[in-house]
Amino acid sequence: MERNFTLVILFAALIAVLGLVPPIPLTFGVPISAQSLGVMLAGAVLGSWRGAAAVLVVHGVVALGLPVLAGGRGGLGVFTSPTVGFLIGWLPAAFVTGLVVERMRSLRVGIAAGIGAVIGGIVVLYLCGTVGLMVVLDKGPFEALMLSLPFIPGDLIKAALAGWLTQTIARYRPGALLSRA
């Protein structure tokens, strides 16, 4: 009980710390932040519910006005900005990533985590982000999706990293892999 709690909290802290890593500009100029890697990892390592709980803690801290999002953003303002869908979408993103790892037990955990990160951390996340853009900007789904497409290559790299990291954790700290416990 206490251990699950502290794991959730520390993954929430990891998501915040990854937001402080300077964004890496890709070759065509789109900066990617490592923050959603933390979301994928939380789901893949902690599993569906606990991964989503870690994201919920981050959301709470953001709403309290602490600058824990990439670029030092925070406060209630981010919940009304056009990119709110990508922030709220972290919840189902971590949940689905964890769900895939929990359900695909026949696969190696790293592979399952990579697949989960693509489905949860990219497909589900962009779905939420696009809906957010549609609501805030009164756009159709096509236009809204166009605004976010340039970020997908960076996210594919992050999904691969999440898979590799999960496999590494499974090897050296198997007890912490709550998603396959």
Add this chain to the structure above:
Amino acid sequence: MLSLALPGASWAHRLPVGVKLAGLAVVMVGAMQLRDPWVIALALVGLVGLYASLGRAGLAAGLRAARSLFWIVAVILLWHLVTDQARLGLTLGLRVFLMVGLANFVTLTTPLPELIALIEWLAQPLSRLGLSPRLPALSVALMVRFIPILQGRFGQLGLAWRARSRRRPGSRLLAPLSFSLLDDAEHLAEALRARGGLAPRKQGKD
């Protein structure tokens, strides 16, 4: 790790947090209905006045938050210029500044302890589920406490890497960072158990 809230005791700081949040919700719904760029621009002028009433530090903090929106608003404007809907683009761009500015105003004028007290009050039903109502506040405190620790660990790993190699570490430090995080979680859990764990306190034992 500092809160974004401004120190001070302006009129807005003195308003109860519940009033501010309820007011924000009402104003937000209203702001979503605005379609005329001139009306929104007028509302923005009012918002700047609101920030100005907090003094120079208030204006500076508002500008800092607005600056982070610059790129997304630029993309929105560009998109609408290309698709020949300049007026709509202006409406949307201004509205983004208005909505974020309004919400941010509440964040700037509400000290962290007041918000934590609100959360503890909202969390009271948790005790019926057998959880401590202090859980949310404890989560926030622990997370905020561990951000500088993890950051420091990341910095140390970077130094150790540079002592061994000329190449950039890239993503290679993530694995050792994860291990140290998982080990910290074990130690922290032990410390929590030693202090009575997460179960709600027994009545009359405080």
